[in-house]
Amino acid sequence: MLDSDLAELYGVETRVLNQAIKRNIVRFPDSFMFQLLEEEWNALISQFVISNGRGGRRKLPYAFTEHGILMLSSVLNSTQAIQMSIRIIEMFVLLREMVLLHKDVSVLVEQVENRLMKQDQKIEVLFTYLNKFMDKVDGSKGKIGFKVGHKEV
Numbered sequence: 001m002l003d004s005d006l007a008e009l010y011g012v013e014t015r016v017l018n019q020a021i022k023r024n025i026v027r028f029p030d031s032f033m034f035q036l037l038e039e040e041w042n043a044l045i046s047q048f049v050i051s052n053g054r055g056g057r058r059k060l061p062y063a064f065t066e067h068g069i070l071m072l073s074s075v076l077n078s079t080q081a082i083q084m085s086i087r088i089i090e091m092f093v094l095l096r097e098m099v100l101l102h103k104d105v106s107v108l109v110e111q112v113e114n115r116l117m118k119q120d121q122k123i124e125v126l127f128t129y130l131n132k133f134m135d136k137v138d139g140s141k142g143k144i145g146f147k148v149g150h151k152e153v
Contacts, residue, residue, distance in 0.1 A: 001069060003062040010081040018062065020075045027075065032068035036060050066092045
């Protein structure tokens with residue numbers, strides 16, 4: 001999530017959030033937070049039609065991982081910041097559970113597809129044998145009954 005989005009959720013200005021982070025920078029390694037590159041920021045601006053006009057950002061925004069957002073709760077001590085951190089963490093946990101559930105469902109679907117493919121192959125083999133059998137039966141059709149010599153009864 002971007003610093004500006006988190007600042008809005010926590011009920012503080014972006015500059016206040018970034019100042020608190022700078023005062024506690026040792027708590028935010030690269031795996032918790034990173035600054036967007038100019039090309040990444042420009043892509044976001046064009047993709048989401050973010051205003052780049054007056055009063056806009058002077059510095060590139062910071063993006064936070066799940067762990068960085070968790071760490072923010074220890075840096076920002078307002079009641080709203082703590083409550084929002086709890087909600088955000090709950091959402092990350094829910095998303096992780098959904099991903100795991102989706103993975104389990106995907107595995108089950110793949111297993112069913114494999115079984116169906118095997119069944120299709122078995123049915124195809126069965127029809128091949130049935131067709132061969134029918135060809136033999138069709139080729140030897142004659143009148144039904146006993147043959148005595150050359151006469152039919």
